[in-house]
Amino acid sequence: MSPVTRMYGVVAMVTALIASNAIAADDKEIIDYREHIMKTLNEQSAALGMMLSMAVPDDNAIAHMEAIALAAKMAPKAFEPKVQGGQSKPEVWTNWDDFSKRMDDFAKKTDEMVRVAKTKGAATAMGNIIEYLPCKSCHDVYRDESKK
Numbered sequence: 001m002s003p004v005t006r007m008y009g010v011v012a013m014v015t016a017l018i019a020s021n022a023i024a025a026d027d028k029e030i031i032d033y034r035e036h037i038m039k040t041l042n043e044q045s046a047a048l049g050m051m052l053s054m055a056v057p058d059d060n061a062i063a064h065m066e067a068i069a070l071a072a073k074m075a076p077k078a079f080e081p082k083v084q085g086g087q088s089k090p091e092v093w094t095n096w097d098d099f100s101k102r103m104d105d106f107a108k109k110t111d112e113m114v115r116v117a118k119t120k121g122a123a124t125a126m127g128n129i130i131e132y133l134p135c136k137s138c139h140d141v142y143r144d145e146s147k148k
Contacts, residue, residue, distance in 0.1 A: 028085075030083045041071045048061065058126070076100055099142055
């Protein structure tokens, strides 16, 4: 093999490595973005939990509910790039129809939670919080708790 041919081979390998690292970096950012949205849902839900336990005043309950509803609308799109990793089990994508239906239902329930809070009061919505935030039912199937 001539030195020029060998050089082209090395350049091709380096280019392939750079490209594969770029893809890996993009995948990591997709996973990070998805996890930020899910953490937002978790943090806002935790704030409502603190209000329910009367550890903090419930003055901002509706604002927290609105934040949950907004993040719930963004969450399905964050999973559309079929990038496995993070705490998501592969079943998210192998059972996409079920997963995306659950996410869409979740977004609808959180919208309903906000509507009820605004029309009937935050306390009424808080009384049905388990119905509006069925996170565990999806996590049991699609989240790998061992990867926290």
